Every structure is written in C-alpha cells, then in structure tokens.
Amino acid sequence: MVRELIDAIGEQAVVWHDEDLIVYEYDGTIDRGNPDVIALPATTEDVVNLIKIANKYEAPVTPRGAGTGLSGGALAAKGGVIIGMNRMRAIFDIDVENKTALVQPGVVNLDLGAEAERHGLAYAPDPSSQRACTIGGNVAENAGGPHTLAWGTTTNHVLALELVTADGEVQWIGHETRDEPGYDLVGCVVGSEGTVGIVTQALVRLVPRPTAVRTLLAVYDSVRQASNAVSAVVASGIVPAALEMIDKMTIAAVEPVLNTGFPLDAEAVLLVEVDGPDSQVEAEGARVEGILNRFEPREVRSATDPEDRETLWAGRKGAIGALGQIMPNYYLLDGVVPRTKLPDVLDSVYEIAERYRLPVANMFHAGDGNLHPCLLFDEREPGATERVLDAGGEIMRLCVDAGGAITGEHGVGLEKRDYLPWIFSEEDMDAMKSLRAAFGPTENFNPCKIFPKGHGCGEAGHQHAQHQIAKFGPKAFV
Amino acid sequence: MADAEPAEVAAVQSLFDNVDTDGAHLQRYEIDGQVPRAAISANTIDDIERAHSVATSRDLAVIPIGGRTMLGLGMPPRRYDVALDMSGMDQVVDYEPDDFTISAQAGMTLASLQQVLAANGQFLPLDHPRFEQATLGGICAVGRGGLRRNSLGGPRDWLIGMRMVKADGTTIKGGGKVVKNVSGYDLPKLFAGSLGTLGAIAEVTFKLRPQPASDQVVALSADSFEQALAASRAAARAAPFLDGCLALSAQAAERAASHGAEILDDRPALVLRASGLESAADEVLASALDAAGLAGLHDPPRRTTAIVESWQAIVDCELDTPADHVRLRLGLPPGNLERARSLIDEHLPEVSSWVAAGDSGLLFVTTPSVDAVTISSLRNALGPLQGRLTIESASVELKRAADVWGPAGPGARLMHRVKEQFDPNGTLNPGRYVDGI
Secondary structure, rough: OOOHHHHHHHHHEEOOHHHEEEEEEEEOOOOOOOOOEOOOOHHHHHHHHHHHHHHHOOOOOEEOOOOOOOOOOOOOOOOOOEOOOOOOOOOOEEEEEOOOEOOOOEEEEEHHHHHHHHHEEEEOOOOOOOOEEEEEHHHHHOOOOOOHHHOOHHHOEEEEEEEEEEEEEEEEEEEEOOOOOOHHHHHHHHOOOOOOOOEEEEEEEEEOOOOOOEEEEEOOOOHHHHHHHHHHHHHHHOOOOOOEEEEEEHHHHHHHHHHOOOOOOOOOOEEEEEEEEEHHHHHHHHHHHHHHOOOOOOOEEOOOOOHHHHHHHHHHOOHHHHHHHHHOEEEOOEOOHHHHHHHHHHHHHHHHHOOOOOOOEEEEEHHHHEOOEEEEEOOOOHHHHHHHHOOOOHHHHHHHHHOOOOOOOOOOOOOOHHHHHHOOOOOHHHHHHHHHHHHHOOOEEOOOOOOOOOOOOOOOOOOOHHHHHHOOOOOOOO | OOOHHHHHHHHHHOOOOOOOHHHHHHHOOOOOOEEEEEEEEHHHHHHHHHHHHHHHOOOOOEEEEEEOOOOOOOOOOOOOOHHHHHEOOOOOOEEHHHHEEEEEEEEOOOHHHHHHHHOOOOEEEOOOOOOOOHHHHHHHHHOOOOHHHHHHHHHHHHEHHHEEEOOOOOOEEEEEEOOOOOOOOOOOHHHOOOOOOOEEEEEEEEEEEEEEEEEEEEEEOOOOOOHHHHHHHHHHHHHHOEEEEEEEEEHHHHHHOOOOOOOOOOOOOEEEEEEOOHHHHHHHHHHHHHHHHHOOOOOOOOOOOOHHHHHHHHHHHOOOOOOOOOEEEEEEEEEHHHHHHHHHHHHHOOOOEEEEEEOOEEOOOOEEEEEHHHHHHHHHHHHHHHHEEEEEOHHHHHHHHHHOOOOOOOOHHHHHHHHHHHHOOOOOOOOHHHHOO
C-alpha cells in the first residue's frame, strides 16, 4: 500500500518510517494512536487517489489538520493512513464585495484572519489554537473561540464545501448564499469530526471589521463575584463580542511567563470585549464597566488600541501553554451548561478536583456557559492519569446533570465517545449513524470516533469511561 | 385524494386517532389541488408516533402541517393521504430567560413565541411572512433566512436543539439546550429546511437575543426600482452593520402600505433598518442614508414608530401573490443583484413587483405570466451569477413543467441517500422536495 501511495503522490509526500510516525501519534489529548503511514496530498485529486488506495487495502483513513484537536479526532485509532492536509494551504480568493473567502483546508486560521483583515474584513471563529489550527480542522470540529458569543461558531460561517466522501467521490455541497435547494449538507458535515469525508476546499463567510473595539478586564476576589458579574452582563441586554474568565490557578501559571500584571492572590479575572460602531462601543463599554464595578472588583482595566488589547488578552490566549509551569501534563475538558447553572457547576468542579487531589485551572467562555476545567497532573506519577480521567468523567457527568452537554467546541472524538449515551438515546445515535451511512462506506473513515465503543476499537483509547458509566448509569439523563 | 371513494376514505380514517372526519375541513389542507383522505390533529409526540407508524405500515403518505402559510412551496405531492396537523402542539416546553434559550412545541406560532419572549425583553431574530399564523415547526421545515438574513441568519443559525419523529414512528433528538454544543452530529441542521421529508419536527429549542435598546426603520422614495436597488447596494456597502436593507418596486411598496407599512406609498422605495443602542443605530443609519443620497435618493427619509408592524407588512408581501401570478425567489451573492435584475428584465415580458434585500442577495419577483422554457433559459443565464431561482407560487402545470427547485445540484446524490436512510418507504411528503425526493 505504501508503494501505491508513493506512486500516487510522490515519495516526499509519504511518511512511513517508525521514527517519523511518532510525531503523528499525538494531538492535544491524553490519548495516542499509531498510524501505519502518513500521506500529504497537494490537490483534491491526490485526496481522491489516496482514499481509493486505502479503500482497496481496507485501511482506515484518518484526516488530520494541525493536530491541535482536543478530543482525539485526528488520531489514527485503528492505525491505517493519516491524510494530513497541511500542504493544501492556498487562499484562492477573498471576495470583498460579497464578503467570502475560498480556501484550502490546510490554511491556518490566523493566516485567513490576517488576509481578511487586509481587505477590511474578519473571519469570526477564533479558537485559542488559531496560530496553528487549520480551517479544515475547524470545519471538522465546528470550532468555536472567545468571539463566538456574538458571531456564532464555525457552522455559522461555512457556506459551501468541496468534499471527498469515503467512497472517493468529489462534490461541492452548499452555496455561497445558502440558496442551494435541498438538505443542509454543509450543516451536517461541519462538526462531523472527519467521519464522513475530507473537505478539500471551503467557501467561508467573512464579517465586517468593527470600527471600534474595547476590551475590559476586571479582577475579582472570588469566582462567585466574577460569575455573578457574568450573569449581570448577559442579563443586561448587551451581547458582548467576548466574555471570558480565568481563575487563580490560571493566573498563577500565566503571570510569571507573560507578565500580565495580574495580582497572584486574585481569584478570578474577567475579560469582556465589546465591538461595533464607535458610538455603540463607547456606550456599551461604559455600561459594561458600570456592571463590572457593581460586583466589587479589585480593579478594572480597559483598552481600545490593538496593542493594549492584545496585552489584556495575552493571559487568556496563552493560558494553556503557560500551565506547563505548574505540571507537565494537563487534561482539558469542554463541558457546557445553561448559563444560569454556571456558578454552581463551577463550585462543584473545584470540589471534584479537590476530592481527586488534582490542581485545576479554569479558563473559559463564561458568556456561553462553556467551561474548560483543566486538570493538571504528571503522567509519570503512578495512577495519576487514571485519577484525571475519573475526575474528568465526573465533571462531564456534572455538566450533563445540569442540563448541559459533554462538549461545546472540542468535539466528542475518541475521548468522549463512551459518554455520548449520557445525552443521546440509542435511537438518537442510530439516526446519527444513518446520516453517516448516507455519505458512503464510512466504517473505516476516521473509525472509533464520536460513537460508543464498537467492534475492533477497544484497543484504542482508554477504558475509564466504562468505569464512570458503571458509576452513574448509562442513561441517567436520556 | 379529492376523488377518493367514500369507503376508502372511511377505511383510512378508521386507522387513526384524533381524526377530523369533516370533509369540508379537509379542504383546509389542500396542496396543489390535492386534498388528503384524513386529517389528524397531533396533541402530543405520542400522537405523531402513532400516526407515522400506522401510515408507514399501510403505505400511506403523510404531510406534517403547521400554520399553512407556505403549503404551496415545493412540487405537487406525489401522494397525499394524511395531513398531520401540528397546530395543537403550541406550548412552551422550557424557558429560563436568563439562559437566553427557549424550547417550544413545533405548533406554536412565531408571534406567540415572540410575545412570551418580549415579556422578558428578548426575541428570536427571525423574519417570516404571516408570523401570526406560521408555526415554529413550519418555519424550521421551510428553513430559509428572511429579508434580514445578512444580519440575522436563518432558522439553522438559531436552532440549538430539536425533537423529531421519523417516518417509522421513532422519536429522536439532536443538539440540546445549551448555546454551544458539538455533541454528536448536528441533526437539527439536517432537519431545518428539509420540508418535512425526513420526519415531523415536534419540538424546537432556540437561542435568543436581547431586544435592542433602539430599533429604527426608515423609508426613502426612489424614481424607479432600479434606482432603489442601486441605493440599497450602496447603503449595504457603506453601512455593513445595517439590520435590513430593502428595495421595493412601486407595486410592492403600495401593497406593503395597504398591509400597514405607513412609511410606504405608491412609489418605489428604499427601506433601511438599524438597531442597537440608540446612538449606534443612528450612526449606522446616517452612513446608510449618506450613501443613499449619493445614489440619487434625495427625498427626506420617513420614519415610523410602528417598527414591527411596518416591517412585517413588507415581509408579508412575499405571500401576497395573486392566484394567477407566478412568484419567483432568487438567491445570489448580493454584488450580483443588479446584473440579475437586468437579466430578469430581459427574460420576462412583464414584472408586476420586485422586492430585493440589498445586503442579503435576495430577490422576489412576481410576474403575471411566464412559461417553463423562459424559466429554464433564465436559470441558465443566472448560473454564472451564482443565482439559484426557485418558483414559490405557480400553477401545478408550471410547477411540473419547470421544476420549482430547478435542476438537481451536485449534492443530489447525497440528498437521495439521506432520504433513503431516514424515510426509506417515502412516507413523508413524497415528491415535493428537490429532485423528486
């Protein structure tokens, strides 16, 4: 098979030596997967040929972007071929008049943002990994980011896709103005985690750049105060562009590295951004500041010019990287709850982490109710990984019991597939599987992802979910 | 069917609960001249499940029906045995205002929902014609963004969860009750816009927005629709944060005026809408009005305090097509609107009304007469402009001859396979959708 792959796309584009494959065993999760070979196509035709060769040998196919994913979606759970899309990174066209961009999937999110900015426009979804992550990966995971509070997630910004399905057929789906009659196939493919096909081109929507932006940062002495301030901002009728929180552990990690100037004894920092026309930003900024002040902050900072705003954001966007200061490993969760449940759920998160003797750093999209508890550990310590996974399962259960879901923007992937029955019945999952089946022979296409453990996938991933399910019951919420 | 034998009708009716046996009532559910043999009122999800299982086992075709505002959409049904009336399922299921989400049964009207939300200073940002009659389920099944879709998006963008009953009577759900959620495939998006061909939508959950502090609508008269359209493009370019930006022909303006849009009269018009904090809405409107002035619209702008009524009157125009006229809907990149207008002018001998959304790339055209050959050549001509032309209202003959959806696009192969997976017997809404689905 390797020989055929090399014949199809050239020796330089195929990676198959053991020492080179190691790089592709990882993504941003704890799980690992061992691919047999990596193929790096340059064109849509290459992708078609690769899929056909893999199908001929009944080899699993796993699409991969930058490998920054946080649910194991880009791991080769059953071995086989990883199709890495990084060489397909052209921005073909920015249509200023109609506010769209036509790009290849390997384009880095921030590069598209920068190109759009040159034309006075913006690409709204901005996951924290945006310096590295690719549009193809964003489409697969329906990526979010801090600014999705006002603008929505990736699915609200993808108009049409060129898709190579599992049977190697190429087709465009969707339409520039969503006027293609028929089912919303684009809506189905976005967020399908690479399980129904590989996206080879994407037509995305760009949005006007706001004429003004103001970022406010408030420091609080308790997480409760900060949470209450979040609720008050949301209830005020203002829809901020972003509404983020970081807690004490995160502050402790980022401060020494990024010199953000956060007081180390503060319990929580809130970031609120408002944007739009000048007068809107002026008035809303003042109102938000008033609300933040009502909850007795230690201080409120504010910035309007890009460089100062970047400084305020540095502590949030650089948080994950900085956590290495505290512990060598982290397990980043992605629970989502109704906004009113946020303060109670946060309290419980701290309680669970304490019970499992794990440091926890919280940095998250407070305005969306999307939590990212980050459990810190050292995998060299015996039993630590198991403890982290158990605590993670309990936190996910907590979110489900609060009426929420197991993932807001990172995807189910390999990591959370056994938790899916906590929110969906067999019938729900069967309907999802039947949608997958419509895209062709997808059993070998990014196998072992999203749906609970099936045949042949038990060896990949971890067994801990079973333990959690035994503890909480398989259908407690359904 | 209209001509079914009474014995046959009785046999079908005897299979179901909650059957409306009054023959005259059945006329309410007429679609393209076809009347069902039985109408069932669903009051619970159980009712839908039972109706679907019976229908599937007896090979009867079911059409789920909401507020009956857009029954003319799509191709004439291939078969039509049972109308499943969802309008009795009209309750709020779950509403915690501070969560900014609401779950409601599919038969609730958009107007009732907005009323519930308004009491808490919130709203669902969707435009839909006849919103006092149109149901949430129907709006989602039709699934299209309205005249403000550039700023608001469509139902797909606000839906976060859905409960639906498949043809075999199985109830499934997708999404959830949180504003951000990627757990499992996005089934609500699959069902939004599926025109009831995959299942009956039973319950929907939306994310919501706070009502803006200020909401403003202004109208300016133009010399011609052409001029109004050019001004709408100029305004959309100059003020990208506009909430709405419409160009109306004289006839369209007059009709909207007669429905209660007090800022319109019998002249072509540009209608602008801006919202947000008052100063911000003012700022956006000011740049749009400057651009409109440069585009030659010099009459003083007329303002109104009856925002919702005036706007809704314009939105309602879409469904106000005389029975013997044909209404076309064209969606295309907004930058191509003006060229599309000229092409339509060249192809159609007479246009009785035009409504365009200058920022959203939407054009509604009403014409007294058009034949299938003209539609086909118009579609070909609009192809290079990325235009998608659908026939929204026409005689059954024209619908069949010209195919209301147009030629099947590249996604048709996948769409047939999706239908095959969800409704293999073709129980639901057979023949009305794209490419014979």
